[in-house]
Amino acid sequence: MKKCKGCGILMQTSDPKLPGYTPKENSDYCQRCFRLTHYDDLMYSMKKGIDPDYVLDRIVNRKGLIVWVVDLFDFEANLIEGINRKLDGRDIILAGTKKDLLPDTLKPQKLADFIFTRLGEENIQIKELVLLSKKDQESLDDLWEAIEDNRKGQDVILMGRANAGKSTLLNRLMAEDALTISRYPGTTLDFNEMDINGIHFIDTPGIEIDHSILMNVDEKELKNIIPSTALKPTVFQLKGDQSFAIGGLARIDLKGCEKASCVFYCSDRLQIQRSKLENADALWEKHYGELLQPVATEKQFARFTTVKKEDKMDVVIDGLGWACISGTVQNVTVHVPKGVGMTFRKAMI
Numbered sequence: 001m002k003k004c005k006g007c008g009i010l011m012q013t014s015d016p017k018l019p020g021y022t023p024k025e026n027s028d029y030c031q032r033c034f035r036l037t038h039y040d041d042l043m044y045s046m047k048k049g050i051d052p053d054y055v056l057d058r059i060v061n062r063k064g065l066i067v068w069v070v071d072l073f074d075f076e077a078n079l080i081e082g083i084n085r086k087l088d089g090r091d092i093i094l095a096g097t098k099k100d101l102l103p104d105t106l107k108p109q110k111l112a113d114f115i116f117t118r119l120g121e122e123n124i125q126i127k128e129l130v131l132l133s134k135k136d137q138e139s140l141d142d143l144w145e146a147i148e149d150n151r152k153g154q155d156v157i158l159m160g161r162a163n164a165g166k167s168t169l170l171n172r173l174m175a176e177d178a179l180t181i182s183r184y185p186g187t188t189l190d191f192n193e194m195d196i197n198g199i200h201f202i203d204t205p206g207i208e209i210d211h212s213i214l215m216n217v218d219e220k221e222l223k224n225i226i227p228s229t230a231l232k233p234t235v236f237q238l239k240g241d242q243s244f245a246i247g248g249l250a251r252i253d254l255k256g257c258e259k260a261s262c263v264f265y266c267s268d269r270l271q272i273q274r275s276k277l278e279n280a281d282a283l284w285e286k287h288y289g290e291l292l293q294p295v296a297t298e299k300q301f302a303r304f305t306t307v308k309k310e311d312k313m314d315v316v317i318d319g320l321g322w323a324c325i326s327g328t329v330q331n332v333t334v335h336v337p338k339g340v341g342m343t344f345r346k347a348m349i
């Protein structure tokens with residue numbers, strides 16, 4: 001049997017419930033890719049389907065230049081701890097995607113400085129950084145150049161977290177919509193190889209982000225949580241003790257605010273509800289799952305608290321976006337569904 005051109009899986013005609021099924025022996029795409037592309041019908045979720053260690057092992061065993069695709073909106077969740085060690089010290093080009101989702105006010109140089117600082121803090125080394133926006137041809141040319149400069153005759157492997165935009169980027173490089181892309185994590189199911197301009201490229205399944213909110217909500221909510229257009233910051237002036245609920249997905253409590261502000265960078269389809277901290281528990285209890293929605297599949301919450309040290313500090317919630325807190329605030333407590341990752345960092349913007 002052939003491999004599916006969209007997701008790379010070996011096709012089969014015997015079991016419609018298993019990955020790779022196609023009713024027609026000689027088709028190029030499996031039924032799942034066909035339905036995803038033409039009807040936005042997920043059929044079955046593969047977000048927990050591919051073992052990340054298996055994917056990484058296969059990448060390590062395959063010679064080639066690494067293009068590490070990183071979603072710039074969801075930067076913290078897209079980091080891969082110890083990536084240099086895991087890839088045996090191979091050269092890495094970091095291709096930052098979805099720059100079009102970040103506000104225009106963030107200049108490329110400032111963004112690049114931010115990325116290099118964060119990579120430094122995480123002890124991650126890369127050879128080159130390319131920042132890419134949807135539809136921007138110039139940045140695509142930069143990526144071609146970086147690949148040519150570093151490839152040394154080798155194949156090129158695109159790897160990264162699920163949903164980072166690997167298959168989308170390859171479609172752009174080949175100027176063809178051959179690979180299946182979707183907002184659902186776990187679209188590409190196996191290694192998928194193709195030649196573009198005389199270079200052999202390999203698309204790979206995303207490395208699962210089990211700590212992302214995206215993996216912890218019903219799939220139908222993804223279109224409300226993943227932003228589709230440039231983020232419009234939502235600004236709140238703060239006084240005293242305040243609390244913010246981001247739908248029913250997370251809560252941020254801020255104590256001792258004076259001449260302070262909190263700016264949210266997340267999908268404009270999410271409702272942010274502000275209250276006095278003293279009323280926050282009661283409001284959460286009363287409205288969780290109703291006014292405060294969507295909610296995560298995990299109903300238990302974990303709390304993280306910090307004193308505010310940086311002048312401008314981001315509270316980042318994996319898969320959801322971030323809030324930038326500035327001014328005088330004594331301490332910050334973040335409530336996230338158990339298992340979802342969060343980071344306190346120096347502000348990106």
Ligand SMILES: Nc1nc2c(ncn2[C@@H]2O[C@H](COP(=O)(O)OP(=O)(O)OP(=O)(O)O)[C@@H](O)[C@H]2O)c(=O)[nH]1
Nearest residue numbers: 098162163164165166167168181182186187188206
């Ligand atoms: N706004 C924006 N969206 C993008 C960009 N690149 C990819 N996307 C969207 O991100 C989602 C995931 O894209 P894919 O190309 O399927 O991601 P992937 O890394 O191949 O995902 P897996 O195969 O699941 O690992 C899709 O909804 C894309 O439309 C970009 O540059 N800007």
Ligand SMILES: [Mg+2]
Nearest residue numbers: 166167187188
């Ligand atoms: Mg893919």
